[in-house]
Amino acid sequence: MLNPPTIKTTCPYCGVGCGIEATVINAEQHTVKINGDPQHPANFGRLCSKGAALGDTVSLENRLLYPEIDGRRTDWDTALQHVANQFKSVISEYGADAVAFYVSGQLLTEDYYVANKLMKGFIGSANIDTNSRLCMSSAVVGYKRAFGADAVPCNYEDLEQAELIVLVGSNTAWCHPIAFQRIRRAKERNPAMKIVVIDPRQTSTCDIANLHLAVKPGMDGLLFNGLLAYLANTDSLDQSYIDSHCDDFASCLAAAQASAGDLEQLASACEVSAHDLAQFFAWFAGDSKVVTVYSQGINQSSSGSDKCNAIINCHLATGKIGQPGMGPFSFTGQPNAMGGREVGGLANSLAAHMDLENPAHVDRVGRFWQSHTVANRQGLKAVDMFDAIAAGRIKAVWIMATNPVVSMPDADKVKQALQQCPFVVVSDCIANTDTVELADVKLPATGWSEKDGTVTNLERRISRQRPIFPPSGEAKPDWWIISEVAQRMGFSGFVYQSSADIFKEHAALSGFENDQTHGLRDFDISALAHIDQLQFDSLQPVQWPVNEAARQGTARLFADGRFFTDNGKARFITVNPRGPVNTVDDEYPLTLNTGRLRDQWHSMTRTALAPKLNSHKPEPTVEIHPLDALAAGLAPSCLARINSRWGGMLARVEVSESQKPGSLFVPMHWTQQLSSQGRVNALVNPVVDPLSGQPESKQTPVNIQPWQPKWQALVLSRKPLTIRDCDYQVKVKGDGYWRYQLAGQALIDNLPAWSRSLLADNLNPSDDFLEFADIDEGSYRFAELDAQQLSACVLVSAKAELPEPGWLCSLFAKPALNRQERLSLLSGLPPPGEMDVGRSICSCFGIGEKTILQAIKTHHLASVADIGRCLGAGTGCGSCVSELKSLLLKA
Numbered sequence: 056m057l058n059p060p061t062i063k064t065t066c067p068y069c070g071v072g073c074g075i076e077a078t079v080i081n082a083e084q085h086t087v088k089i090n091g092d093p094q095h096p097a098n099f100g101r102l103c104s105k106g107a108a109l110g111d112t113v114s115l116e117n118r119l120l121y122p123e124i125d126g127r128r129t130d131w132d133t134a135l136q137h138v139a140n141q142f143k144s145v146i147s148e149y150g151a152d153a154v155a156f157y158v159s160g161q162l163l164t165e166d167y168y169v170a171n172k173l174m175k176g177f178i179g180s181a182n183i184d185t186n187s188r189l190c191m192s193s194a195v196v197g198y199k200r201a202f203g204a205d206a207v208p209c210n211y212e213d214l215e216q217a218e219l220i221v222l223v224g225s226n227t228a229w230c231h232p233i234a235f236q237r238i239r240r241a242k243e244r245n246p247a248m249k250i251v252v253i254d255p256r257q258t259s260t261c262d263i264a265n266l267h268l269a270v271k272p273g274m275d276g277l278l279f280n281g282l283l284a285y286l287a288n289t290d291s292l293d294q295s296y297i298d299s300h301c302d303d304f305a306s307c308l309a310a311a312q313a314s315a316g317d318l319e320q321l322a323s324a325c326e327v328s329a330h331d332l333a334q335f336f337a338w339f340a341g342d343s344k345v346v347t348v349y350s351q352g353i354n355q356s357s358s359g360s361d362k363c364n365a366i367i368n369c370h371l372a373t374g375k376i377g378q379p380g381m382g383p384f385s386f387t388g389q390p391n392a393m394g395g396r397e398v399g400g401l402a403n404s405l406a407a408h409m410d411l412e413n414p415a416h417v418d419r420v421g422r423f424w425q426s427h428t429v430a431n432r433q434g435l436k437a438v439d440m441f442d443a444i445a446a447g448r449i450k451a452v453w454i455m456a457t458n459p460v461v462s463m464p465d466a467d468k469v470k471q472a473l474q475q476c477p478f479v480v481v482s483d484c485i486a487n488t489d490t491v492e493l494a495d496v497k498l499p500a501t502g503w504s505e506k507d508g509t510v511t512n513l514e515r516r517i518s519r520q521r522p523i524f525p526p527s528g529e530a531k532p533d534w535w536i537i538s539e540v541a542q543r544m545g546f547s548g549f550v551y552q553s554s555a556d557i558f559k560e561h562a563a564l565s566g567f568e569n570d571q572t573h574g575l576r577d578f579d580i581s582a583l584a585h586i587d588q589l590q591f592d593s594l595q596p597v598q599w600p601v602n603e604a605a606r607q608g609t610a611r612l613f614a615d616g617r618f619f620t621d622n623g624k625a626r627f628i629t630v631n632p633r634g635p636v637n638t639v640d641d642e643y644p645l646t647l648n649t650g651r652l653r654d655q656w657h658s659m660t661r662t663a664l665a666p667k668l669n670s671h672k673p674e675p676t677v678e679i680h681p682l683d684a685l686a687a688g689l690a691p692s693c694l695a696r697i698n699s700r701w702g703g704m705l706a707r708v709e710v711s712e713s714q715k716p717g718s719l720f721v722p723m724h725w726t727q728q729l730s731s732q733g734r735v736n737a738l739v740n741p742v743v744d745p746l747s748g749q750p751e752s753k754q755t756p757v758n759i760q761p762w763q764p765k766w767q768a769l770v771l772s773r774k775p776l777t778i779r780d781c782d783y784q785v786k787v788k789g790d791g792y793w794r795y796q797l798a799g800q801a802l803i804d805n806l807p808a809w810s811r812s813l814l815a816d817n818l819n820p821s822d823d824f825l826e827f828a829d830i831d832e833g834s835y836r837f838a839e840l841d842a843q844q845l846s847a848c849v850l851v852s853a854k855a856e857l858p859e860p861g862w863l864c865s866l867f868a869k870p871a872l873n874r875q876e877r878l879s880l881l882s883g884l885p886p887p888g889e890m891d892v893g894r895s896i897c898s899c900f901g902i903g904e905k906t907i908l909q910a911i912k913t914h915h916l917a918s919v920a921d922i923g924r925c926l927g928a929g930t931g932c933g934s935c936v937s938e939l940k941s942l943l944l945k946a
């Protein structure tokens with residue numbers, strides 16, 4: 056028998072862009088074996104916990120499979136014609152700016168290209184923006200201001216060749232795990248390599264840090280101004296590089312010295328030790344090979360663009376750019392944020408890194424697309440776009456592959472805006488998201504395992520995403536859906552047979568009049584403009600530019616000290632540091648920081664399908680420093696209400712020394728679908744950077760107080776349940792069961808009846824039932840067994856204490872419970888001799904915290920390698936290594 060074919064594709068999650076080898080096990084059942092691609096230069100065979108679990112996310116569970124209008128299934132022709140008619144009607148009555156597209160870094164480059172071409176090239180508005188606005192639009196402004204182009208200079212090998220890596224505003228260990236692992240291994244090979252982490256929180260990334268600067272939130276711009284002043288004061292500038300390759304240094308340095316010239320004052324303002332700050336500055340000055348990695352902690356700020364330039368200024372001032380092992384390196388969050396930048400997916404850019412407000416660029420793109428209606432001014436950026444929808448100025452919006460009701464700041468307002476918008480189209484592969492629920496028209500798009508096209512990772516590397524399965528149901532590629540609507544609106548230039556056709560057009564535009572005569576542009580993949588289908592299918596990962604001068608791609612930019620400004624020189628940008636717009640006060644005394652977890656992606660529509668990814672952090676949590684917890688009367692694991700001026704939420708408390716006093720951290724992932732009150736972006740202030748439009752998602756003033764329910768419950772069921780009207784509810788998919796954490800503020804009159812009503816549809820009168828009640832204690836336990844196999848259990852308590860769920864959950868894997876297990880079932884505690892494994896630490900092998908702690912003590916384990924040899928934990932994807940190190944300290 057022939058071996059099933061292995062398909063090379065790429066991971067759909069973070070911007071690292073890991074290569075994947077997918078081997079289909081059963082095409083009909085959508086089962087596939089996932090491995091890292093040993094040949095892919097981003098990951099050389101490694102995958103993190105999310106990538107490794109991709110095989111668990113490709114089932115048809117919760118897939119949108121058919122077009123719908125107003126909740127009723129329809130055919131594609133009707134749906135497409137309806138969308139085209141509605142958009143045409145709004146445009147003819149109110150003008151082109153009355154419609155909008157809100158798209159996503161999850162789209163493939165070809166999808167993105169066609170969406171942008173339709174809106175900016177033919178509808179004639181630039182009202183297309185992307186969820187990448189929330190992620191890295193400040194980094195785009197930073198690069199464009201300094202280099203004259205949105206050009207990332209570095210690559211992953213630079214991380215391995217550096218003497219010093221500065222990780223600022225980046226929990227790389229959790230958000231870009233495979234890049235982090237490359238750094239970790241490089242440091243193991245070269246112990247002289249130094250790592251500095253600049254972050255208010257002590258994250259898992261600090262595990263490899265020589266120095267952690269727990270900077271006060273919002274002070275990064277000031278800190279890097281201080282570095283620039285220090286470099287000047289200590290004669291550490293590369294004056295020759297500055298003179299030959301840069302402009303505007305004097306005013307930039309003057310501002311740095313004026314704002315941050317005194318190291319003691321700077322340290323005090325940043326709330327770090329002057330000694331540590333001086334150490335970082337001395338390392339930066341002394342090492343020639345320095346890479347500064349920055350991410351959302353820098354970008355998601357009302358002064359994010361300036362912070363990016365404060366970092367770039369220091370690299371230009373020391374000439375630490377353009378050579379191996381050095382440079383300012385923006386880490387993008389999404390798999391194709393970079394592809395979106397290339398095609399002009401942001402409302403303030405045109406295709407192929409050209410500018411909307413440059414008449415020559417507009418003219419050039421118009422001639423290439425054969426359109427006289429190319430937009431020539433910026434459209435509405437994400438926050439402004441949803442404000443315009445709320446105000447009724449935008450009357451038709453098409454949302455593609457993203458979930459703004461969860462991810463946008465002031466998310467409740469976004470939800471209301473979509474509820475009142477006259478016409479909302481959503482194309483997605485998922486049937487039930489907080490945003491899909493509000494759509495008038497639902498268009499089923501192909502999912503990751505069915506998509507065919509390209510993505511660009513954060514080091515400018517274009518890789519193929521190849522289909523593993525044929526499209527499910529009636530799902531279609533996004534580019535096809537957009538092109539069909541465009542044609543029905545009467546526009547020419549949208550007849551494509553395949554994603555390869557679109558890629559070639561995109562490549563041709565990148566090279567169109569891109570020369571010395573017309574002006575050189577950074578983004579140029581013209582060498583790929585004439586490839587055939589076979590060559591597209593076998594396209595190898597390659598870093599742009601890919602043109603006549605660099606047919607094999609370009610590893611690193613600016614080696615010759617030439618930039619994409621008019622005179623070829625880089626520009627220093629004067630930075631006058633500003634703090635967050637909304638500051639803490641008596642009513643809202645704490646700063647809310649939001650971010651990602653290790654095992655979840657965005658709004659969990661896919662990662663929450665994988666049980667092994669849900670066990671690490673199953674509930675919305677709020678991390679708080681012990682002093683703040685004490686002041687607020689919060690105990691570990693209790694429930695808390697967090698409020699801002701914009702909204703509120705409930706979360707489970709994690710008291711942690713790693714949190715800076717005065718700050719809270721809440722993960723961004725939870726949705727209404729999975730939690731009744733866990734959407735943190737409902738609280739986040741909608742303030743934006745005036746240049747980039749990126750929201751200040753890291754700094755919202757909030758308060759926190761205990762939320763004391765009258766009862767809490769743990770419900771486990773082999774079948775999913777429909778639970779309504781519960782004040783606090785979190786739904787978690789487990790391996791063979793569903794877990795519900797519930798709590799309420801109204802007393803339950805009849806606990807037995809209430810418990811049975813929860814299981815209503817699934818309750819089988821012929822099953823066995825176990826029951827225990829302690830009315831005085833307000834405690835009730837109920838279990839249902841079908842032929843000795845556990846079907847469901849309900850544990851309710853008027854007190855906060857409920858048993859940890861690990862042991863109970865493990866019972867769902869057993870074909871029959873023995874007598875001892877049945878006896879223990881109602882206590883929720885394992886029988887003597889058995890142990891609850893605790894929360895999951897190692898996702899690959901499902902190993903819990905308590906198991907690891909006990910093994911450390913029992914077997915005197917002293918290192919991560921010891922734990923790996925004993926339990927296997929940490930030997931799979933490696934994402935848990937930092938937490939294993941913490942457990943070694945804790946044991």
Ligand code: SF4
Binds near residue numbers: 101102105232
């Ligand atoms: S680091 Fe993980 S999430 Fe990111 S691309 Fe690689 S496997 Fe995917």
